[in-house]
Amino acid sequence: MRFTSEQRLDDGVLEREFTLGEIPGILWTPASAPAPLILMGHPGGLRRMRPRLVARALQSAEFGFAAAAIELPGGGDRPASAAAEGARADLRRALEAGEPVGAEVVDRLVLPLVDKAVPEWQAALDALLSLPGIGGPAGYSGGVISIGIRLAVVEPRISAAVLFAGSFVPRTMFEEARRVTIPLHVLLQWDDEGNDRQAALDLFDAFGSREKTLHANLGGHTGVPRFAGDAAVRFLARHLS
Amino acid sequence: MRFTSEQRLDDGVLEREFTLGEIPGILWTPASAPAPLILMGHPGGLRRMRPRLVARALQSAEFGFAAAAIELPGGGDRPASAAAEGARADLRRALEAGEPVGAEVVDRLVLPLVDKAVPEWQAALDALLSLPGIGGPAGYSGGVISIGIRLAVVEPRISAAVLFAGSFVPRTMFEEARRVTIPLHVLLQWDDEGNDRQAALDLFDAFGSREKTLHANLGGHTGVPRFAGDAAVRFLARHLS
Numbered sequence A, B: 001m002r003f004t005s006e007q008r009l010d011d012g013v014l015e016r017e018f019t020l021g022e023i024p025g026i027l028w029t030p031a032s033a034p035a036p037l038i039l040m041g042h043p044g045g046l047r048r049m050r051p052r053l054v055a056r057a058l059q060s061a062e063f064g065f066a067a068a069a070i071e072l073p074g075g076g077d078r079p080a081s082a083a084a085e086g087a088r089a090d091l092r093r094a095l096e097a098g099e100p101v102g103a104e105v106v107d108r109l110v111l112p113l114v115d116k117a118v119p120e121w122q123a124a125l126d127a128l129l130s131l132p133g134i135g136g137p138a139g140y141s142g143g144v145i146s147i148g149i150r151l152a153v154v155e156p157r158i159s160a161a162v163l164f165a166g167s168f169v170p171r172t173m174f175e176e177a178r179r180v181t182i183p184l185h186v187l188l189q190w191d192d193e194g195n196d197r198q199a200a201l202d203l204f205d206a207f208g209s210r211e212k213t214l215h216a217n218l219g220g221h222t223g224v225p226r227f228a229g230d231a232a233v234r235f236l237a238r239h240l241s
Helices: A047-061 A084-095 A103-129 A146-152 A169-180 A198-205 A226-240 B046-062 B080-097 B103-129 B145-154 B170-177 B197-205 B226-238
Strands: A002-008 A016-020 A023-029 A035-040 A066-070 A136-143 A157-166 A184-189 A212-217 B002-008 B015-020 B023-029 B035-040 B066-070 B134-143 B156-162 B185-190 B213-219
Touching: A016 A103, A023 A047, A023 A103, A035 A047, A035 A103, A035 A226, A047 A066, A047 A136, A047 A226, A047 B080, A066 A103, A066 B035, A084 A103, A103 A136, A103 A146, A136 A146, A136 A226, A136 B080, A146 A169, A146 B156, A157 A226, A169 A198, A169 B103, A184 A198, A184 A226, A198 A212, A212 A226, A226 B226, B015 B103, B023 B046, B023 B103, B035 B046, B035 B103, B035 B226, B046 B066, B046 B134, B046 B226, B066 B103, B080 B103, B103 B134, B103 B145, B103 B170, B134 B145, B134 B226, B145 B156, B145 B170, B185 B197, B197 B213, B213 B226
Parallel strands: A035 A066, A035 A136, A136 A157, A157 A184, A184 A212, B035 B066, B035 B134, B134 B156, B156 B185, B185 B213
Antiparallel strands: A002 A016, A016 A023, A023 A066, A212 B213, B002 B015, B015 B023, B023 B066
16 A cells, blocks of 8 residues: 555545555545544545545544545546446446346446455455554445445454445345344435435345444435434444444 | 422433323423423323333433423323224224224324324423423424324424324325425334334325435334434434524
């Protein structure tokens, strides 16, 4: 892990860009250290997502958390596989035609992404948890929800997760969801255009966790209200602090 | 309104029993005054509900709220109408036979209760808001959800409401729900035996409020987790404080 830039933000939060091998990432650490860590999930495209990630990182820092994000495979300037490009083109075609997105397209789009991204998040966790200012434990917060589910199943260092409903979920992820046992806090935007509300409710039902909470709010995909973000960080504070 | 007893609870909270005409009630006021007021809904039977109401009142007092509850028509020692008794018997028969509860039974059970209870809660509001320690504004928190809906529609002094899903809802209440415009926070127990989960989700969808949030948690009807109660009071604090 190599830091490539740093700057101070509000409230003494230190923002540092890094690369982990060829993967770019950003780490935000609060003034108080050592801090527990939140891995911030996102749909890919760190540069585009940055304003929202910074807002979430500052909100997390208010509760004493460090936060980090790495670029997804195929996101931003990272090379995309031909298969992923093909699946994305098929998805776009279905959406533009107003047709239902086939389960097979969702599988081709999401499953290889999860298979590739999860080991990368785990490598990031190795590097981040060895830094002096980061004390652990760690949580995951964000989308892609299938990445969060897989991480919750395979990565014992993730103690709790906030999952953002609102992406296409392969059928096999429902089986993985049953194997999740860590505390979960699921955010659902009730009017999310691109999201199948019933599928999100079914997925919430499937999770095996003894503590799981669903917070549904009005508004579209990017309209998560500030108070809902606060409640999500408060959930993590209850389990990680 | 006549006070009939008083005692100090934890944190300097003053608990006073009162009667409003023939209706018994309880008022809890925090050490800090004047306090905004939460009307605490419940399924009837103040004596039986008291331990849970006290817990909710103390939780509310931590956020500076006064809280009050009055007995429902037909609840506790209050006389029940023959029609209500008949509807209740029909409900019991259906539940014991494992049959679906007919919409007509629900109408006969709930609508007269709402018609009678809501003016009583409004009279209680008149009396409570004129007390020196109570400053307003006021919110409603609890079940019976149909009472909360009607109050939210007809009573302009109710500025925000926490509604507990988990009671039978007459079909016409879905129409009233569309006319609700105040901020809402709906609590749903995901595994509530006596509750139709889909009906609760449909009702949430129907509410006309621009700000509405659904918090679903695992567990049965009386198993609302402590953190969910905290989040509900925090919602009221955001809107009433």
